[in-house]
Amino acid sequence: MSLKTIPVKTNTPSGTARPVRAKQTLRDRYGDRVFSITATVVLLLSILAVVYPLYFIVIASISDPNAVYEGKVWLFPSGVTIEGYQRILADSRIWTGLGNTAIYTIVGTTISVTTILGGAYALSRKDMPGRKFLMLLFVITMFFDGGLITKYLVVRDLGMLNTIWAVVLPGAVGVWNLIIARSFFEHTIPDELREAAQMDGANDFRFFVKMVLPLSKPLIMLMIMIHVVAQWNSFFDALIFLNDDSKYPLQLVLRNILIQSDVSSTGTTGGDIASYAAAQRIAELTKYAMIVVSSLPLMIALPFMQKHFTKGALIGAVK
Structure with missing residues (x-):
């Protein structure tokens, strides 16, 4: 647990001002960060699942079919041809x-x-x-x-x-x-x-x-x-x-x-x-x-x- 002092002043019954100390737990500190990372990873995987099949069709259309069958074409074309x-x-x-x-x-x-x-x-x-x-x-x-x-x-x-x-x-x-x-x-x-x-x-x-x-x-x-x-x-x-x-x-x-x-x-x-x-x-x-x-x-x-x-x-x- 960590303590963070926020410079906010409040009026007490005696009329004096004192700082307010906000408590921030470890879960509160890293909860938003974990959620953001998880959401980003899920979004990237979703984009990959949509974009990669289209990309694969494009590179497969200009690659040697034998290389496609052998699994050599997955990121870059192999045996480029426009036949x-x-x-x-x-x-x-x-x-x-x-x-x-x-x-x-x-x-x-x-x-x-x-x-x-x-x-x-x-x-x-x-x-x-x-x-x-x-x-x-x-x-x-x-x-x-x-x-x-x-x-x-x-x-x-x-x-x-x-x-x-x-x-x-x-x-x-x-x-x-x-x-x-x-x-x-x-x-x-x-x-x-x-x-x-x-x-x-x-x-x-x-x-x-x-x-x-x-x-x-x-x-x-x-x-x-x-x-x-x-x-x-x-x-x-x-x-x-x-x-x-x-x-x-x-x-x-x-x-x-x-x-x-x-x-x-x-x-x-x-x-x-x-x-x-x-x-x-x-x-x-x-x-x-x-x-x-x-x-x-x-x-x-x-x-x-x-x-x-x-x-x-x-x-x-x-x-």
Whole structure:
């Protein structure tokens, strides 16, 4: 136990001043330090668990597959080669899929963000008739789904098979995102602001465009990030609803290339690779390179939007 004198003076009944002595135990002295060290170690281990797999994929994509199998690649690449990237980028299907994915991402994100913002603002208005009933209908869809067959039949009957609309429309409105946006509008846009705008002659549409949207930039960035990531990584709807190779998104193209590489490595199909070992080597190089190619655009763009993502998620959180 150690004693520490704090130069604080108090008035006694006699009117004299005396110093106050504070007692600090050994546990109090080192408790905060132990907690800080523990929290730092846990945080560093968490970061390592997230970052290292990404780093390993990058170095494995430019390393000799034999060295990867032998465990020689864990911190630095071994037998550096870019053959995997050369084979992928030389395939015209990659560029076609990249263009399709860019179109699907831009169109799908625009439709989703527009419908969610408009619908959420309408549901946040307390003077909207039947808004609770409408919100209940939206929430029900979060727990009950008609299934894949029903969804396919609806898309077919609407004439959207093998079109861009089969990829971007079925999941255009995410109910969870709608709830986040509605909560944002309810807690951020005061009714007094709308009443002041109406007194100046602004209708609901003009108020929404001129005042609500400029005040909702964090929410808009949050919605854009969520839907860009979802559309970029989406391949299941394209797999079900598209049958034209020229309309496949990048993820589906990479999937098909990976399957073909695996089949070639088993020797069931012919190709320009003579031996099984060489075919397996190319398949492994292609696999790691495809992961990097498909993830790199998002990894470059998302850090610049992270600030808006965090702010929008906190403001729009359900309270």
